[in-house]
Amino acid sequence: MRELEALSDAELYRRMCDGELSKRERDAAFTELYHRHAPRVYAYCRRIMGDDDVAKDAFQEAFMRFYSTADPTRTMTNVPAFLLRIARNVCLNIKQSARPTLELEDYHSITREQPYENDELAELLARALELLPLEYREAFVLHEYEGLSYAEIGAMTGVSADVVKVRAFRARQKLRAILAPYFSDRTEDMNTTDE
Amino acid sequence: MNDQMDYTEQYSEWLSAYLDGELEPALEEPLFSALATHADLRQEMRELLALRRAARNDLVALVPPLGTTAAIFQGLGIGMGGSIGASLLRRLWLPVASAIAGGALTWLAMTLLSTPPTPPPVAQQQIPPQQPTPETTVVERIVYRTRTVYLPGIPSTARAEEANAATPEYATPPATATTPAVQPSQHQQELALLDDVQPIRFTAAPYTIRRSEQSQSPRDVAIEQSAQTPLLPTYEHYPQFRLLLRGLATSSLVTVPQQPDRSSALSTSAVGLFYTLSDHHAVGIEVGREPFAMQFYGYQEDTRLRYEAYPALLWGVASYQYRTQLGPQWEPFAQLGVGATEFGLLGRATAGVVYRPAPSVGVMLGLEGALMRYVYQSTPYLTPNVGITYGIMFRF
Numbered sequence: 001m002r003e004l005e006a007l008s009d010a011e012l013y014r015r016m017c018d019g020e021l022s023k024r025e026r027d028a029a030f031t032e033l034y035h036r037h038a039p040r041v042y043a044y045c046r047r048i049m050g051d052d053d054v055a056k057d058a059f060q061e062a063f064m065r066f067y068s069t070a071d072p073t074r075t076m077t078n079v080p081a082f083l084l085r086i087a088r089n090v091c092l093n094i095k096q097s098a099r100p101t102l103e104l105e106d107y108h109s110i111t112r113e114q115p116y117e118n119d120e121l122a123e124l125l126a127r128a129l130e131l132l133p134l135e136y137r138e139a140f141v142l143h144e145y146e147g148l149s150y151a152e153i154g155a156m157t158g159v160s161a162d163v164v165k166v167r168a169f170r171a172r173q174k175l176r177a178i179l180a181p182y183f184s185d186r187t188e189d190m191n192t193t194d195e
Numbered sequence: 196m197n198d199q200m201d202y203t204e205q206y207s208e209w210l211s212a213y214l215d216g217e218l219e220p221a222l223e224e225p226l227f228s229a230l231a232t233h234a235d236l237r238q239e240m241r242e243l244l245a246l247r248r249a250a251r252n253d254l255v256a257l258v259p260p261l262g263t264t265a266a267i268f269q270g271l272g273i274g275m276g277g278s279i280g281a282s283l284l285r286r287l288w289l290p291v292a293s294a295i296a297g298g299a300l301t302w303l304a305m306t307l308l309s310t311p312p313t314p315p316p317v318a319q320q321q322i323p324p325q326q327p328t329p330e331t332t333v334v335e336r337i338v339y340r341t342r343t344v345y346l347p348g349i350p351s352t353a354r355a356e357e358a359n360a361a362t363p364e365y366a367t368p369p370a371t372a373t374t375p376a377v378q379p380s381q382h383q384q385e386l387a388l389l390d391d392v393q394p395i396r397f398t399a400a401p402y403t404i405r406r407s408e409q410s411q412s413p414r415d416v417a418i419e420q421s422a423q424t425p426l427l428p429t430y431e432h433y434p435q436f437r438l439l440l441r442g443l444a445t446s447s448l449v450t451v452p453q454q455p456d457r458s459s460a461l462s463t464s465a466v467g468l469f470y471t472l473s474d475h476h477a478v479g480i481e482v483g484r485e486p487f488a489m490q491f492y493g494y495q496e497d498t499r500l501r502y503e504a505y506p507a508l509l510w511g512v513a514s515y516q517y518r519t520q521l522g523p524q525w526e527p528f529a530q531l532g533v534g535a536t537e538f539g540l541l542g543r544a545t546a547g548v549v550y551r552p553a554p555s556v557g558v559m560l561g562l563e564g565a566l567m568r569y570v571y572q573s574t575p576y577l578t579p580n581v582g583i584t585y586g587i588m589f590r591f
Contacts, residue, residue, distance in 0.1 A: 027273045042259040052452040056263045063267050121249040144250035169211045176242050
């Protein structure tokens with residue numbers, strides 16, 4: 001196991017696909033890749049899908065596909081991006097057969113009930129993301145949470161970097177609008193404190 | 196108006212690009228000038244920064260639940276090796292050790308705190324022993340095993356003989372002993388009455404009855420229980436043990452997106468065994484399972500991870516219970532317990548009432564609180580649970 005930890009993602013992927021190795025060795029390579037990138041993929045599924053149970057299903061399906069479609073002829077340069085692309089496709093498939101369950105009005109009623117704690121904006125942001133159109137949410141999540149550049153996101157989603165930039169901008173504006181009650185309360189609190 | 200909106204949107208785009216580090220240097224100065232003059236733009240920048248900070252502080256990764264990981268590996272036919280067994284052992288040792296420690300504490304408390312049984316009314320009402328006078332004949336009989344004692348003077352001579360015949364273990368009385376027939380005193384009658392109403396169970400140990408008879412006054416008969424004789428019936432005012440089976444409808448105050456693991460009734464139940472020390476105090480041990488929401492953070496290489504789970508954890512506590520009586524059937528109680536779960540230390544508190552429709556059976560309803568403390572990568576975390584508890588109690 002220790003020697004696997006020293007291998008790069010690309011080398012591990014190659015071992016995972018190598019038919020000359022025993023199944024145990026191939027599985028060990030997959031296990032190492034799983035432990036390296038599962039948290040990131042799971043976080044992506046959670047933020048895109050919102051619902052935890054659905055996110056777990058998408059996450060599980062993504063890794064099953066990653067394992068079952070392992071191809072020794074594929075030149076793998078970026079395993080996490082490849083995994084995120086698979087996860088994205090799975091999430092899109094699930095989204096196409098689902099419908100929104102949370103309306104804007106409901107959200108505002110929720111925000112007023114939220115306690116004001118340190119992590120509240122993070123919690124509210126996670127909920128607000130569920131209200132964004134999928135392409136906006138995806139651009140925001142991949143850029144702000146996953147730290148991918150607009151060009152990387154464009155390559156993953158099949159659109160230009162400029163389109164991704166516009167989507168991320170729109171996502172921010174919509175998030176500001178959704179979280180306006182929170183920001184106005186915060187501003188009032190700050191003014192009260194200043195006084 | 197449209198010009199104003201376009202103008203504002205233009206600044207917003209510049210601001211967004213600036214925060215992304217992609218604003219052309221030539222546009223920075225106009226943006227800063229606009230920020231200096233437009234309060235709304237400054238507010239927008241604060242909000243965008245807050246959004247970005249919230250996203251970045253929301254950590255870059257979430258750890259997938261163990262169950263999901265196990266499902267993936269199982270689905271792919273990949274064994275997780277002995278890690279599951281080792282993990283199970285790592286998780287179980289703490290509650291098991293806690294339950295054993297609780298049992299030891301209970302035994303210790305029983306040994307140290309339990310006082311000798313309170314002498315029953317029969318013993319308390321005995322006439323103070325009289326010092327034998329020269330005119331008094333003392334008869335000592337050692338009784339090894341018997342369940343019936345005929346008080347002197349009550350039976351006739353024939354009955355006394357019958358009593359002696361019925362108790363062959365009696366030692367032969369000294370030849371000087373005389374047993375004249377006497378009338379029973381009032382106290383002896385009371386004793387006999389009590390004996391009829393509430394049979395006394397004698398201990399099996401040998402004991403001595405010392406009977407003092409005054410020849411001049413045969414009606415004065417005193418029975419003295421010798422100091423070393425354990426002529427104490429094993430009276431029980433209450434059953435010593437209580438078995439408590441209860442369910443826990445609690446919820447964690449820590450918010451996680453997962454639903455609590457209530458896959459079976461055993462996930463929210465507990466069983467306890469209490470030893471009654473007195474009318475008000477009891478100690479015991481309890482074990483059970485209960486969902487605890489867990490959200491904690493850790494580092495894996497350079498990545499900060501957030502772990503979220505709502506598992507049903509096995510727990511065990513050593514408990515102290517205080518109870519009182521409200522009428523013949525209602526029994527309010529409060530209970531405190533200290534122990535552990537699979538992941539850390541646990542404190543429990545319960546306040547409720549037991550309704551006893553029958554002497555040895557009761558139903559219980561109460562408020563329940565629990566606080567679990569666990570540590571991950573040297574950082575402590577707390578999970579409080581509150582809710583109600585309900586159950587059934589047996590006394591034996």
